[in-house]
Amino acid sequence: MSSSIKVNLEKDSYDIIFDENFVESAMALIAISSKCMFITQEIIYEAFEEKFSVLKSLPNVEFHLIQQGEKAKSIDTVIEICDKMAMMHFDRSSTVFAVGGGVVGDTAGFVASIFMRGIDYFQYPTTLLAMVDSSIGGKTGVNLSSGKNLIGRIHQPKAVIVDVSFLDTLPQREINASLAEAIKYGFIYDRELFNYIVENISDILSGKNHTVLKKIILRSCEIKSEVVSMDVNEDNIRMILNFGHTIGHALEGYFEYKKLLHGEAILYGMKCALYLSHTIGNLSEKDYHASLKALSAFTLPAIDLKDKGSIIEFVKRDKKFRESQIRFVLISEIGKAELSTEITLNHIEESLGVL
Numbered sequence: 001m002s003s004s005i006k007v008n009l010e011k012d013s014y015d016i017i018f019d020e021n022f023v024e025s026a027m028a029l030i031a032i033s034s035k036c037m038f039i040t041q042e043i044i045y046e047a048f049e050e051k052f053s054v055l056k057s058l059p060n061v062e063f064h065l066i067q068q069g070e071k072a073k074s075i076d077t078v079i080e081i082c083d084k085m086a087m088m089h090f091d092r093s094s095t096v097f098a099v100g101g102g103v104v105g106d107t108a109g110f111v112a113s114i115f116m117r118g119i120d121y122f123q124y125p126t127t128l129l130a131m132v133d134s135s136i137g138g139k140t141g142v143n144l145s146s147g148k149n150l151i152g153r154i155h156q157p158k159a160v161i162v163d164v165s166f167l168d169t170l171p172q173r174e175i176n177a178s179l180a181e182a183i184k185y186g187f188i189y190d191r192e193l194f195n196y197i198v199e200n201i202s203d204i205l206s207g208k209n210h211t212v213l214k215k216i217i218l219r220s221c222e223i224k225s226e227v228v229s230m231d232v233n234e235d236n237i238r239m240i241l242n243f244g245h246t247i248g249h250a251l252e253g254y255f256e257y258k259k260l261l262h263g264e265a266i267l268y269g270m271k272c273a274l275y276l277s278h279t280i281g282n283l284s285e286k287d288y289h290a291s292l293k294a295l296s297a298f299t300l301p302a303i304d305l306k307d308k309g310s311i312i313e314f315v316k317r318d319k320k321f322r323e324s325q326i327r328f329v330l331i332s333e334i335g336k337a338e339l340s341t342e343i344t345l346n347h348i349e350e351s352l353g354v355l
């Protein structure tokens with residue numbers, strides 16, 4: 001397998017580069033940029049302080065630390081960073097570096113997409129979720145109090161640089177949750193990846209086996225880049241990447257982004273989507289049971305869904321449910337997704353019964 005993957009988007013094409021030397025690769029990019037804004041979080045900065053301090057000492061480098069969690073993904077954070085860059089005379093040739101998980105990547109990418117009508121940015125994902133998913137595809141944005149990711153833009157990075165050694169400090173719970181997006185690719189696109197994850201699950205969850213992790217990250221990046229290259233604006237096939245997300249996002253909102261990590265919510269959402277794939281769609285009994293068995297290896301916080309009506313209210317706020325014809329992502333077999341127009345809110349409410 002190569003250690004670089006191309007995301008083919010004509011003039012917006014870029015590479016996902018596997019490079020386990022963050023400082024060296026960042027210094028090379030800083031050398032060809034004018035002003036550079038590194039956006040990260042305190043916990044990441046502290047864990048890799050030695051590396052960051054080399055970069056911080058460079059004359060054209062500034063750092064901005066954002067808060068932890070979904071509350072950081074806000075328009076206030078974006079305005080604060082844009083204001084800081086304007087005060088420091090950043091201009092259209094300046095560059096943003098997003099060093100973090102999905103929260104940093106989505107926020108920093110959005111800053112880059114609107115500052116001076118759009119400047120360059122690089123993604124350095126530091127969580128497994130960001131490495132397999134959120135850093136690729138150019139979806140950037142922030143949350144509103146009325147819903148997640150409701151303001152945003154598609155703005156592709158200049159490159160995504162994956163340094164697997166960032167995962168050494170990632171808490172076990174984050175690894176477990178992040179794997180949701182990787183197994184999702186197995187469900188919707190690649191039975192072999194699904195089998196590989198199932199066979200190596202304890203090694204992966206330990207977070208220590210770089211060889212196994214790298215293999216999963218590479219294949220996930222290949223799948224995401226293939227799907228995004230076919231449909232950058234999510235008019236059609238890219239929608240399959242939302243498997244488990246409609247219900248997952250609703251659960252995140254219902255628990256006020258406090259109880260469940262994003263990946264945990266998606267794991268629950270995929271359980272419901274698998275139920276609907278089996279009962280309404282074409283998923284066989286055999287594949288349904290193999291899918292549930294695979295998901296049972298993940299550790300999930302217990303949840304109490306007393307008020308299913310409220311969860312449905314959150315489902316209705318989902319961007320996809322605002323469209324006239326709802327296309328819900330099901331799988332017809334492990335490795336093959338299908339878009340269904342048959343799923344109603346009643347079906348979704350019924351599927352919550354499996355949680």
Ligand SMILES: NC(=O)c1ccc[n+]([C@@H]2O[C@H](COP(=O)([O-])OP(=O)(O)OC[C@H]3O[C@@H](n4cnc5c(N)ncnc54)[C@H](O)[C@@H]3O)[C@@H](O)[C@H]2O)c1
Nearest residue numbers: 041068101102103104126127129130134139166169170262
């Ligand atoms: N843009 C997209 O296409 C896309 C796709 C999927 C998810 N997302 C978004 O991604 C976000 C979730 O991302 P996430 O799961 O990476 O969560 P996150 O960014 O909140 O990171 C999880 C936690 O790990 C910490 N952390 C990050 N890297 C670390 C490291 N190397 N060592 C120790 N701690 C580290 C973070 O500070 C944070 O506390 C959600 O907001 C979701 O909406 C976006």
